[in-house]
Amino acid sequence: MRRTTLTAGLALAAAVALTASTATLPAAAAVPAPAVPAPAAAALAAPDVSVAAVQAHLTQFQSIASSNGGHRRAGSAGYRASVSYVKSKLQAAGYTVTEQTCTSCTYPGSNVIAEWPGGPSNQVVMFGAHLDGVSAGPGINDNASGSSVLLENALVLARQKPTMTKRVRFAWWNGEEQGLQGSKFYVNSLSSTQKGYIKGYYNFDMVSSTNGGYFINRLTSTTSAPLKAYWDSLGLSPEENVEGQGRSDDYSFQQAGIPTSGYAMGASARKTSAQAAKWGGTAGASYDPCYHRSCDTTSNVNATGLNRSADGIAYAIWNVAVGTAVAPVGGVAAMADEPALATSPIYAIVNRGTSLAVQVWPQYWPAGQTIALSASAAPSGVSVSFSPSSVTSGGSSTMTITASPTAERVGGYPITITGTSSTTTATTKFWLYTS
Ligand code: DPN
Numbered sequence: 001m002r003r004t005t006l007t008a009g010l011a012l013a014a015a016v017a018l019t020a021s022t023a024t025l026p027a028a029a030a031v032p033a034p035a036v037p038a039p040a041a042a043a044l045a046a047p048d049v050s051v052a053a054v055q056a057h058l059t060q061f062q063s064i065a066s067s068n069g070g071h072r073r074a075g076s077a078g079y080r081a082s083v084s085y086v087k088s089k090l091q092a093a094g095y096t097v098t099e100q101t102c103t104s105c106t107y108p109g110s111n112v113i114a115e116w117p118g119g120p121s122n123q124v125v126m127f128g129a130h131l132d133g134v135s136a137g138p139g140i141n142d143n144a145s146g147s148s149v150l151l152e153n154a155l156v157l158a159r160q161k162p163t164m165t166k167r168v169r170f171a172w173w174n175g176e177e178q179g180l181q182g183s184k185f186y187v188n189s190l191s192s193t194q195k196g197y198i199k200g201y202y203n204f205d206m207v208s209s210t211n212g213g214y215f216i217n218r219l220t221s222t223t224s225a226p227l228k229a230y231w232d233s234l235g236l237s238p239e240e241n242v243e244g245q246g247r248s249d250d251y252s253f254q255q256a257g258i259p260t261s262g263y264a265m266g267a268s269a270r271k272t273s274a275q276a277a278k279w280g281g282t283a284g285a286s287y288d289p290c291y292h293r294s295c296d297t298t299s300n301v302n303a304t305g306l307n308r309s310a311d312g313i314a315y316a317i318w319n320v321a322v323g324t325a326v327a328p329v330g331g332v333a334a335m336a337d338e339p340a341l342a343t344s345p346i347y348a349i350v351n352r353g354t355s356l357a358v359q360v361w362p363q364y365w366p367a368g369q370t371i372a373l374s375a376s377a378a379p380s381g382v383s384v385s386f387s388p389s390s391v392t393s394g395g396s397s398t399m400t401i402t403a404s405p406t407a408e409r410v411g412g413y414p415i416t417i418t419g420t421s422s423t424t425t426a427t428t429k430f431w432l433y434t435s
């Protein structure tokens with residue numbers, strides 16, 4: 001025991017000495033400036049999601065219903081056309097889309113799942129909405145609205161390609177109207193390890209009720225914080241989604257012990273006079289007078305509420321899952337057809353006391369080779385690790401940079417990343433700033 005402690009102590013002393021000598025070098029001054037200026041250290045602002053683009057999706061769902069017997073109920077042609085619409089938009093934006101057939105559903109059909117391939121695969125945040133409606137009508141507020149704010153957010157994320165600190169997975173559910181069947185099927189299909197990777201599930205069901213209120217599922221939870229912060233910033237004073245408790249797909253995740261939240265504007269329950277005073281609208285009338293009726297069309301849309309949900313989702317994605325660095329699209333491309341390493345981003349500001357994920361991938365390596373990744377010495381108090389630590393050509397690794405609260409402050413500090421295979425070695429430089 002004592003012997004181990006002593007050895008560890010010596011190793012620590014050696015490490016400190018090494019770090020100290022490195023730290024005396026004029027590192028920041030001696031290195032070239034990065035190719036692009038550093039962005040502000042604050043988290044990048046979330047994008048403004050276009051409500052017109054969201055409304056264009058609603059129009060498509062309306063036309064799908066109109067040409068398929070007036071509804072989009074699970075198991076119907078209108079549902080299948082809704083799946084195709086969402087899937088084709090996602091695929092065109094670069095997503096790999098999975099259709100999971102809910103075989104236990106009353107009307108077997110597809111859950112649509114799309115994951116943005118950035119950030120650690122074992123730290124997932126999910127955003128979901130039911131894609132099915134009832135047979136009474138086109139189901140535009142219930143729930144083309146949730147489906148569309150989600151779809152547009154997925155498209156915006158694919159367009160912006162920010163650096164990710166968490167993995168974002170979107171889902172559109174089958175068979176919600178028959179008892180949350182699609183989402184229940186999905187959750188039951190996950191192993192306990194896969195369930196454990198999901199750090200939160202956010203649900204969007206009826207987010208454009210014409211006489212609606214601003215409701216948040218599990219209003220006071222930590223998971224709801226970004227959704228609440230956004231609506232608070234608009235002065236909306238959101239309330240708990242009492243009417244919707246246990247009635248939508250977040251319940252399937254809640255039952256599996258996964259933290260949940262979500263936005264809703266309300267269904268058949270009636271607006272109180274206090275709520276009408278606060279939010280406007282008609283006291284004593286339902287939040288959505290067309291709930292599960294044939295009049296749930298594109299005329300049954302509250303564009304202001306729709307916009308506020310669309311933007312709040314972006315706010316949540318950017319605050320929960322997006323890093324502080326700019327990611328040049330595609331990273332650094334190799335200049336010639338010889339083995340190289342690319343990173344995205346090519347530099348980053350890491351706030352002390354936080355971690356940041358950088359994607360590293362080999363380019364132009366002989367097929368099938370295994371490439372081991374390593375990094376040169378980091379500044380004092382900064383650690384760098386790769387997961388996985390080796391990749392094959394065509395794969396990518398996440399390089400996590402962790403700065404302790406007392407890490408050395410550096411600007412433009414070069415970290416050399418080395419890739420080594422059985423026949424080749426290549427390096428690239430990553431420029432680190434700490435703040
Ligand atoms: N959106 C309702 C449905 O899918 O039928 C369920 C619900 C009702 C959700 C009330 C929230 C509030």
Ligand code: ZN
Pocket residue numbers: 130142143176205206248
């Ligand atoms: Zn619904």
